[in-house]
Amino acid sequence: xxxxxxxxxxxxxxxxxxxxxxxxxxxxxxxxxxxxxxxxxxxxxxxxxxxxxxxxxxxxxxxxxxxxxxxxxxxxxxxxxxxxxxxxxxxxxxxxxxxxxxxxxxxx
Numbered sequence: 001x002x003x004x005x006x007x008x009x010x011x012x013x014x015x016x017x018x019x020x021x022x023x024x025x026x027x028x029x030x031x032x033x034x035x036x037x038x039x040x041x042x043x044x045x046x047x048x049x050x051x052x053x054x055x056x057x058x059x060x061x062x063x064x065x066x067x068x069x070x071x072x073x074x075x076x077x078x079x080x081x082x083x084x085x086x087x088x089x090x091x092x093x094x095x096x097x098x099x100x101x102x103x104x105x106x107x108x
Contacts, residue, residue, distance in 0.1 A: 011042050011078050015050075018072040025061055029104070031069065035096025038087060046080030048073060053092045063088065 019032040019040075031037060031052065041070035041106060052069060056061055070082045102108040 008042060011048075011076070012040055014076040015040055015048060015073055015079070019069065020074050022065070022068045022072050024055060024065070026059075027055065027105070029097075031065070033098040033101045035098070036092060042079075046078060048079050048082055050082065050084045051087045052084060053087055055092055057088055068093050098100075 016032055020030040021104070022031045023029065024031060024034055024036070027034060034055070036052050036054065037050060038053060039049070041049045043049060050069060050073065052066070054065065054070055059065070066084045066086060069084050073079055073082045095103075097107070097108060
């Protein structure tokens with residue numbers, strides 16, 4: 001059982017690293033540290049489900065961002081299928097950003 005948890009932690013760490021390569025085009029920050037990723041849930045058979053949001057519901061590159069996330073995560077070892085779901089509840093706000101990002105953007 002411990003091995004499964006360790007494997008899951010390793011898988012999630014790889015997914016997070018992949019998500020950090022995807023940047024919001026309007027804010028020069030990756031989607032993970034920006035707080036746009038609400039849920040990462042590895043499933044059986046190499047499937048991972050990801051819930052994400054956008055900084056604004058009217059984001060002109062919404063569809064493209066979902067595809068960027070899927071493309072980045074599908075390259076992680078152990079992942080064969082990625083399902084990215086766009087959610088708006090709860091609405092995103094700057095409190096979801098990591099402290100490093102807030103500092104970088106002058107919000108701290």
